[in-house]
Amino acid sequence: MDAEPGPSAQGWSMVPDERERTAAPAGHPGAHRDVAARVRGQYRAHPFPPPQRRHSYRNHARFVRQYLEGLGIDPAGRRFGDMACGTGLMLLDYALEFPEAELVGYDLSEASVERANATLAEEGVGNARALVADLLDLGETESFDYVVSWGTIHHLAEPGEGLLALARVLKPGGVLRLGVYGYYGNWERHIQQEIVRTLGQGLDLEDKIRLVREWAAADLRFLAAQTAPPVDLDDDDWVVDEFLHVWERPLRLDEVVSGLARGGLSVLALTDYDDRPIPLDPTAHIRSPTLAQRASQLPFDQQCHLVELLTRPYWLAVLARKQGP
Ligand SMILES: C[S@@+](CC[C@H](N)C(=O)[O-])C[C@H]1O[C@@H](n2cnc3c(N)ncnc32)[C@H](O)[C@@H]1O
Numbered sequence: 001m002d003a004e005p006g007p008s009a010q011g012w013s014m015v016p017d018e019r020e021r022t023a024a025p026a027g028h029p030g031a032h033r034d035v036a037a038r039v040r041g042q043y044r045a046h047p048f049p050p051p052q053r054r055h056s057y058r059n060h061a062r063f064v065r066q067y068l069e070g071l072g073i074d075p076a077g078r079r080f081g082d083m084a085c086g087t088g089l090m091l092l093d094y095a096l097e098f099p100e101a102e103l104v105g106y107d108l109s110e111a112s113v114e115r116a117n118a119t120l121a122e123e124g125v126g127n128a129r130a131l132v133a134d135l136l137d138l139g140e141t142e143s144f145d146y147v148v149s150w151g152t153i154h155h156l157a158e159p160g161e162g163l164l165a166l167a168r169v170l171k172p173g174g175v176l177r178l179g180v181y182g183y184y185g186n187w188e189r190h191i192q193q194e195i196v197r198t199l200g201q202g203l204d205l206e207d208k209i210r211l212v213r214e215w216a217a218a219d220l221r222f223l224a225a226q227t228a229p230p231v232d233l234d235d236d237d238w239v240v241d242e243f244l245h246v247w248e249r250p251l252r253l254d255e256v257v258s259g260l261a262r263g264g265l266s267v268l269a270l271t272d273y274d275d276r277p278i279p280l281d282p283t284a285h286i287r288s289p290t291l292a293q294r295a296s297q298l299p300f301d302q303q304c305h306l307v308e309l310l311t312r313p314y315w316l317a318v319l320a321r322k323q324g325p
Pocket of ligand 1: 084112
């Protein structure tokens with residue numbers, strides 16, 4: 001992560017909040033342990049994703065099959081890892097899409113892993129399992145052909161360490177699909193979280209969940225804001241994940257690109273949450289030929305930064321590949 005003062009250095013918070021008062025600051029030696037303990041506690045009480053999302057990752061898994069085929073990678077006999085699989089619904093859809101591969105999911109939350117294995121058993125899936133583990137401490141090196149990490153790296157004390165951990169577990173030539181909140185595209189959501197924090201001071205979690213519902217129903221701007229997928233406000237676990245999370249530290253696309261490069265990965269493509277391509281060539285997003293020319297002279301990470309600024313996706317879904325054998 002860059003050391004310059006900037007929006008990402010402190011996360012998005014606009015006023016001191018409970019997260020800043022109680023968590024060790026990022027960079028502190030105990031920060032990862034403290035944040036991980038709080039995140040584990042949240043997902044113990046509120047595992048994610050909720051059961052109504054079952055089979056919602058099928059298109060995602062199909063897209064990945066096509067992408068790997070396009071790279072000339074035959075999934076047969078390959079090892080796939082889901083780094084922070086939560087309740088395992090993505091793992092399930094991968095297992096169904098790739099019966100010829102072996103899949104392992106890892107998550108900090110025992111409650112989520114238990115639910116993941118129960119779901120896999122219910123669906124009669126034999127090629128996937130979930131294990132309790134911290135993705136920063138997997139004890140696996142260069143052992144996966146494909147790794148997905150969806151919606152998790154921004155919940156680490158130091159997201160850059162998470163990027164290096166993902167790079168470490170990939171085999172040379174392996175492919176990563178990383179999904180994180182967009183930095184600029186989440187501005188509205190972070191304002192919403194700030195409204196909830198400000199109004200909810202002193203309330204316990206159950207009352208804060210009720211407050212989210214009451215506020216969201218009455219706020220026209222909430223109804224107009226787009227997220228992918230839309231939040232199910234009737235579901236407590238979903239409300240907590242989106243509005244009351246104990247720790248979020250979003251990272252910019254250029255930080256993702258340079259963080260992965262540190263681990264030996266090159267970013268190949270960017271899509272939104274639903275796999276729609278977002279060209280990484282900034283000239284695709286600029287009408288002025290003179291400015292397009294200036295943009296095309298920037299280094300790759302700065303081109304990516306510009307693409308994020310110009311397109312402001314709610315979700316950044318990156319495809320990257322580790323330098324191969
Ligand atoms: C928003 S959920 C995403 C679940 C799943 N990837 C999905 O998108 O459906 C984030 C998950 O990350 C897990 N998590 C957070 N930090 C972790 C860490 N250091 N190691 C392993 N899992 C972690 C949490 O327990 C939680 O289940």
